[in-house]
Amino acid sequence: MSSRERGGSPILSLLGTVALAVVIAVLLRTFVVGVYQVPSGSMLDTIQIGDLLVGEKISLRFEPPRQGDVVTFDSPRDPATTLIKRVVATEGQQVDLRDGVLYVDGVAEEAAYTEGKPTYSLSDMEGSAGIQYPYVVPAGCVFVMGDNRTNSADSRYFGPVSVKAVTSRALFIYWPLQDVGTL
Numbered sequence: 001m002s003s004r005e006r007g008g009s010p011i012l013s014l015l016g017t018v019a020l021a022v023v024i025a026v027l028l029r030t031f032v033v034g035v036y037q038v039p040s041g042s043m044l045d046t047i048q049i050g051d052l053l054v055g056e057k058i059s060l061r062f063e064p065p066r067q068g069d070v071v072t073f074d075s076p077r078d079p080a081t082t083l084i085k086r087v088v089a090t091e092g093q094q095v096d097l098r099d100g101v102l103y104v105d106g107v108a109e110e111a112a113y114t115e116g117k118p119t120y121s122l123s124d125m126e127g128s129a130g131i132q133y134p135y136v137v138p139a140g141c142v143f144v145m146g147d148n149r150t151n152s153a154d155s156r157y158f159g160p161v162s163v164k165a166v167t168s169r170a171l172f173i174y175w176p177l178q179d180v181g182t183l
Contacts, residue, residue, distance in 0.1 A: 033057065034168045036072055036082060042146030042154070043084060046070070046113050046183065052175040053084075053183065055168025064163045065142050066090065067104070070170040070183045073144070076158045084170060085144035085154050086113075089137050091163075096134040097121050097156070102145070103134075117149040122156040129159035142166070 034055045038047050047053065047070075055072050065071050065087045075081040089095045089104045096103040100118030103109070109119075123130050137143045141160035146152025155161060170183045 034072060036084065036168075036170075038084060042148050042152035043070075043086075044148040044151070046086075046147045047084065047170075047173065048179050050176075051173045051179050053170050053173045055170045057168050059169060060166060064090065065166050065169065067093070071142075071144065071166050072168045072170060073161050074165045074167065076161060076165070079165075082167065083144075085146050085152070087142045088145045088155075089143040091137050091139045091141055093143070094134050094136050095143050095155075098133075102149075113147040114149055117147075119145070119149040120156075122153070125157060128157045131156065131159060140164070 034057060036053050036055060038049060038051045038053065041049050067087055067090055069087045070084065071087055072082050072084050075083050088102060088109070093105050094103075096106075097119055100120060101108050102114075102119040121131070121133060122128050123132065135143075137160055140163050142163060143155040143160050145154045145156065172182045173179045
């Protein structure tokens with residue numbers, strides 16, 4: 001039976017299909033995944049400037065960000081800006097910075113992505129939150145840092161990030177092709 005015999009035109013059928021596809025795409029972008037472009041080098045060498053990545057939103061409804069997750073979040077200084085950083089500590093954990101090394105609950109961070117990148121306090125920078133170390137992450141918050149510790153304005157500068165401000169867990173880089181990979 002053709003669409004004319006069913007009482008509809010092929011154009012209306014096509015428009016209906018396109019409208020349904022648009023609605024599905026909007027729902028997916030709003031509730032399931034986010035697509036982000038990285039504007040700065042704060043996550044080098046893990047994520048390059050200009051990389052395009054996908055973050056998922058669903059798991060955040062059931063479980064808060066975990067230590068080690070790469071997350072996107074609304075900037076505490078400019079909520080219209082989305083930032084991407086790594087969660088280095090979660091609520092109740094103690095963060096300390098000594099001799100260029102990050103300690104979480106007394107354990108020195110040993111991660112390949114920070115090798116050769118010293119970690120220092122940014123509390124003396126103008127406009128910083130003035131965090132004093134050791135610092136205990138408040139309830140409902142995470143402490144985030146860029147992997148490029150020498151070039152990242154992060155929780156050392158703007159303070160802890162509310163879990164409610166976290167918009168996604170970064171899953172993978174999809175563009176450019178030479179950078180494709182999971183996070």
